[in-house]
Amino acid sequence: MSRQNRRNSQSLNALPKERTGISGFDEITRGGLPAGRPTLICGSAGAGKTLFAMEFLVRGATLFNEPGVFISFEESDSELATNVASLGFDLNQLIADKKLILDYVFIERSEIEETGEYNLEGLFLRLGHAIDSIGAKRVVLDTLEALFSALPNEAIIRAELRRLFRWLKEKGVTAVITCERGEGTLTRYGLEEYVADCVILLDNRVQNQISTRRLRIIKYRGTSHGTNEYPFFIDDKGFSVLPITSLGLLHEAPTEFVSTGVNRLDTMLNGRGFYKSSSILVSGTAGTGKSTLAAHFINAACMRGERALFFAFEESQDQIIRNMRSVGIDLEKFVKKGLLKFQNARPSAWGLEVHLAMIHKAIDDFKPSVVVVDPITNFLAVGDQIDAKAMLTRLIDFLKMRQITGMFNSLTSAQDNIEDSEVGVSSLMDVWLLVKTIESNGERNRGLYILKARGIAHSNQVREFLLTDRGIELLDAYIGAEGVLMGSARSSQLARERVTEAERQQASARKQRELQRKQELYEAQLQALRGQYESERDAILLELDEEQKRLKEVADQRLEIARLRKADSRGMKIDENGARKARKGAAAR
């Protein structure tokens, strides 16, 4: 009581609330259950009522130091302890620490005879004692309706229940009372008329053969609350109600880059790759190599020693590893090193929300820096487009908050205009790669475009995308007078160009050789002429020489004759001039 008064005085008008500690539940109820009042949890068999109630107590004891009492009408202490041990709740330890009391109320109808008037003071006393002995703030009655089948007099039970709820309020404990859902009514025995403050319905509904647990707050007097149906799931960490808080675009934007795993693609993205913690959409029709692109991305991350998580919704782990080996990527070694983890599930295995929660959990557990979801399109098979988009928004927010780079593959139908069909999700993405088959000349070729890359200067050209046994290769598509050519058209065009080039080269070589030959010819002729001239010159020189010799002989003879005739020197002089004249004439000739 005093606790309740204190809370009331703290905030005069607001209804004091008690946090449950159940993941997500306190968010949708904006604070938890009404403090110091009873709350009714109804639902059909297997809806998770007992677990909700138990987690309420366990979280109270462990997180908020509020001891609790669990009165069970259905399961014994040891059964309960065993059942929740799988969720990591150690009830026996809590009991030993005086944080929890389990009381199994068992009534065997067959051994009970009723004679005359009675009341349920025994139950009150048991409960009261349990509450007082550990100073409990939280009480669970699971399932109170068992009283109706255990005791024959319904009128007495009803009167006593009314008294019980009043008594619980007076005690100031926050109580959770579970009850079975009835036909067309919230509870089989109409307990909701006694508990007027807060009624929560748990539901396990099957839609398209997929069962999804849902929680709805039917009534929460004196406070605003989420009115939707909130999906929840139960796993080995207990209850999780969704939505898990969305961060509302407050995440930081890192400036580091992560490689795409394909060199040429990095080049296309300003040479560096994606921004860290960005979300990347890879869309394309079937068989365009989306998964291979994802494998490259993961391969690069693991090579850097980072952790990667692969959510595969179409293939098994072995299948992916085998297939990627065929393009030269060995993912298995990273799995063995513990750097890579696969989470494989059929989309139809759970509802969307459960998938989301599973992804959240896997990410929380594994703490990867890179995540691949392949493909996101399959979620459309589980929910409708709106649901799927909402789920992706939350997933992307979640990844960004943790600075995880996420790659989402999306399978698009060949008929649609791909850019239209992705309108739903593409706005959420920072980078959008489109892998497209381009059909021409009776063949399909893969082309890769970067449709958008927020904050990164990127190439606007299409690249031809080849899957080789050494992984993805990006080639420049042929862009020329003939248009954009790919595949064999590109290679035949290139071959044609090679032929033309070769011919041109041959022609030029031929001309070179001709020039050479001509030069050689002229040089040979020049040589011959020179030879002729030299021989003629030699002959003339020889002739001249002989002529001179003959003239000298004539002159010598004349001198001899004159000497012999003993002529005077004057006559000889005249003769000498005459001989000189004759010599000059021979040279001119």
Place this chain on the structure above:
Amino acid sequence: MKQTPTKKQRQKSSNGRPSQAASEELSRWNLRLYVAGQTPRSLTAFRNLKEICEEYLKGQYHIEVIDLMENPTLARGDQILAVPTLVRKLPQPIRKIIGDLSNTERVLVGLDIQPR
């Protein structure tokens, strides 16, 4: 007013023991009556029980009255919810009769004194 019957009640239950014969006989019918405080209803229940025992089980019974107001922990052992509850501990098997025991016929059936 409320205090006087308490004493009377306790006297009665403790009175029975020494005046009767061997303890074997006494423990043939081991009955335990759970009440919560000295309410008129619990007094009625005790009175009715005593009458029935005197009439049908004279000298073979032993009645133990447990006030859960004083010993709330004892409620757990016999799984008591309703008060008053009469528990037949012996002879086996355990039988429980809830209410103020105002219908003698049903009490006899419940205790297996009379065939059903």
